[in-house]
Each structure stands twice: as C-alpha cells, then as structure tokens.
Amino acid sequence: MLRTIGLMSGTSLDGVDAAWVETDGEAIGRMGPVLTLPYEPALRRDLRRLLDLVAGAQPRDMAAGAHSRDVAAGAHSRDAGEIAEGDPFLADCVRRLTARHAEAVATLRAEVARVLGEATDLVGFHGQTILHRPARPGDAAPGRTWQVGDAAWLSRATGLPVAHDFRSADVAAGGQGAPLVPVVHAVLAASLPKPLAVLNLGGVGNVTWIGPDGALVAFDTGPANGPLDDWARKHAQTDYDRDGLLALAGQPDGAVLGRLMAHPYLAAPPPKSLDRLDFDRALREAGAQALSPQDGAATLVAFAAVCVAAAGRHFPDPPLQWLVAGGGRRNPAMMRALAGTLEAPVRPVEVAGWNGDALEAQAFGVLAARCWHGLPLTFPGTTGAPRPLGGGRIVGR
Numbered sequence: 001m002l003r004t005i006g007l008m009s010g011t012s013l014d015g016v017d018a019a020w021v022e023t024d025g026e027a028i029g030r031m032g033p034v035l036t037l038p039y040e041p042a043l044r045r046d047l048r049r050l051l052d053l054v055a056g057a058q059p060r061d062m063a064a065g066a067h068s069r070d071v072a073a074g075a076h077s078r079d080a081g082e083i084a085e086g087d088p089f090l091a092d093c094v095r096r097l098t099a100r101h102a103e104a105v106a107t108l109r110a111e112v113a114r115v116l117g118e119a120t121d122l123v124g125f126h127g128q129t130i131l132h133r134p135a136r137p138g139d140a141a142p143g144r145t146w147q148v149g150d151a152a153w154l155s156r157a158t159g160l161p162v163a164h165d166f167r168s169a170d171v172a173a174g175g176q177g178a179p180l181v182p183v184v185h186a187v188l189a190a191s192l193p194k195p196l197a198v199l200n201l202g203g204v205g206n207v208t209w210i211g212p213d214g215a216l217v218a219f220d221t222g223p224a225n226g227p228l229d230d231w232a233r234k235h236a237q238t239d240y241d242r243d244g245l246l247a248l249a250g251q252p253d254g255a256v257l258g259r260l261m262a263h264p265y266l267a268a269p270p271p272k273s274l275d276r277l278d279f280d281r282a283l284r285e286a287g288a289q290a291l292s293p294q295d296g297a298a299t300l301v302a303f304a305a306v307c308v309a310a311a312g313r314h315f316p317d318p319p320l321q322w323l324v325a326g327g328g329r330r331n332p333a334m335m336r337a338l339a340g341t342l343e344a345p346v347r348p349v350e351v352a353g354w355n356g357d358a359l360e361a362q363a364f365g366v367l368a369a370r371c372w373h374g375l376p377l378t379f380p381g382t383t384g385a386p387r388p389l390g391g392g393r394i395v396g397r
Ligand SMILES: Nc1ncnc2c1ncn2[C@@H]1O[C@H](COP(=O)(O)OP(=O)(O)OP(=O)(O)O)[C@@H](O)[C@H]1O
Pocket: 009, 010, 011, 012, 013, 014, 200, 201, 202, 203, 204, 205, 225, 226, 228, 229, 239, 240, 241, 242, 243, 244, 325, 326, 327, 328, 330, 331, 332, 360
C-alpha cells in the first residue's frame, strides 16, 4: 500500500484540509492524522476575488431558465473572463496557496512520524478550483475546469511525487469533471446497508447514491454553504453563519424559495455539476437580496435542503439513510431543514466512523493512489464519463 497525504482546498476557500491515508486505491488501510490549515483573511479575500475575475464580466451563472436555454441552444459563454494563465495576480495567489499546502504537508508528516512512526510516499493535490464549466448536454464545444496550484513546486518543496490535475481528463472526454469522491465513498461504505446516500455539504453540495449491487449515481445537488457564507459575510460580518444562528432566527421566504425551486438545474437529470458561482444570478433575480439578514439566511438554508430533496428524486431507489459530510453538517439549521425535507434519516458520517471534516482530503489520498496505479477515477454514473476513465497526472515520480 502507498502512504499518501491527500490535500483539499474546497469551494468554501477557508483553508487546506490534509489527511494521511494508507491505500492502494482500491482498499483503505490505516487512516492517520488529519489537519486543517486555515487561509489568512487576505488570501481568502484574494481567492474569492479571483473567482469573480475568472468568471469574467459575463459569468455563466444560471439564472432561472439559463440551464434549459443552454441545453436547448447548446451554447453558453466560454470566455475565461479577465484572467488568463500567467496573470501576475493569479500567479501571486497560486504561490501563496501552494506554500500553505507545503506547510500542511510538512506539519502533517511530522505528526505522522511522531504518532505512527511512518513516512509518506505520495501526495494527492487537488488545488483550488477557480472555474468549472463542464460541457452541458448538447454543447458542441468541450467544457473547461480549472484547478490552480503549483504541483511541480510542491513536489520539489516536499521531495515527494505529487498527483494533481484530477479533473481535466474527464472534462476533455465529455464528463462533468465532478464529483470525484464517489468512488471513495463506495470503498468506505462497503459494509454499510444499501441503498445509501452520502451527502457532502461544502460550498456546493454533492451526493453519492450507492446501490445494493455497488452501482453509483453521483452529482452536485446545488448550492450548499457558498451563498450562505457570502450572505453572512455581507450581513453579519462573519465568514459563515456559525451554528446557524442567523438562519435559526429567521423564516424562509416562501415567494423567493418558490422562484428558486423552479430553477431548471433541480429537475435536470444527472450527470451534472456546478461552479461555486453558478446560482449567484438566480439568487439575485429571485429577490433574495431584499430579505432581512435572518430571513435571507433561513431561505438559503431551506433552498440548500430543497436542492438535496430534488437530488433524491433522481436516485433509482430511495436511500435507507443519508450520511452527511462537510462543514454544513455542523450547521444545526441545515441539518434541521434536511431532516424536515428528506424522508430517510439524516445523520452525520461520524455514525459510520468516518471523519466528516477530513473525508475529501482522505479521498484525494486514495485518488492519488488510483492515479499512481492507473485505476479509473470517474465513471458513467458519477461524472457521465463515456466509460471508466483514469485521470490525474504525477509530477516527481
Ligand atoms: N459550526 C458551523 N456552523 C455553521 N456552518 C459551519 C460550521 N462549521 C462549518 N460550517 C460551514 O461549512 C463550510 C466549510 O465546509 P467544507 O470545509 O466542507 O467546505 P469545502 O470543502 O471548502 O467545500 P466543497 O466541499 O464544496 O469543496 C463553512 O464555510 C461554513 O459555511
């Protein structure tokens, strides 16, 4: 087995998660220490600005109707906006982001040596997604997904081989390029009763349905914490709605929620995936901005839960339970909304003995090992890949 460190910097832009995992890509041996290194506020702000700049003056965010129009017309904006490779602001963000990842690897390696007396063979480096525009059904042009981070620099800094660029081969083959973690959910859930739904509530939500025969259906559900974080930053001057206090003090607005629920993304069949900013325009057009801080937060939470319920309607069979990972499971308003909307029990992944904060980082350790061994990362049921597809590249092997 390979001794891996998986690194994930998610759409919440809050920091880098790192986890040590022993794996051959098909089975998981020991799970070692994990850690999160938060980004300093200036880096968070700059990454958030980078997303806006890359989306460009005419972001392909999905106002109600845009998804179906795209599907019908087979066209949406392909421009990568105002930032291109080599831009000095981008380069500076990448340098600071990669340095923080190197720090995470160094700190975790020291901890692994201390606690387990073990070394590390391979790093799985997701990088930071700054643009995600996979092809939609009917699109003639190929899609694009862009994760930034300097894998060669990280490899030199750590002296380890680094697997990276996990999504682009799938997108080039017509897949969605996301979600990638489902194959790892399936490994972890091997002994759990099926059908099972594993829900990740990050900036964006994604779900993996695992059938009794191991079949996978996975896709992004809709916005989860992303718009809520933006809302809390604007209306409560906090990075996120800690413990759901703002949302719990408000009421979802029926009219705004009704307009959001009509969004074509919810009814669109999988495969499907989202950019962090894809719903911003729809939220504005639905009138969310006019709500009070409390009602706005409650409405965003309710909408995230409605998106998850809509996702459940795309499963072949209802799940026996929903296991929830990601920061959203720490938000009592979110968990309450899910419990009120979904029919099966909703529980944090910790009930299965998993670590809901480290799951994605652990997954990128496993995906790095799969890349190393040439095993597929994506499947027709997960990203809509035309067949099981390998992905990722390794630097420093
Ligand atoms: N105590 C809490 N109360 C409310 N929300 C919380 C709490 N802890 C974390 N969160 C939410 O979880 C978010 C972070 O979640 P997570 O780390 O899973 O996201 P991510 O990995 O960056 O995103 P993605 O999975 O989309 O890539 C925070 O931005 C916040 O919205």
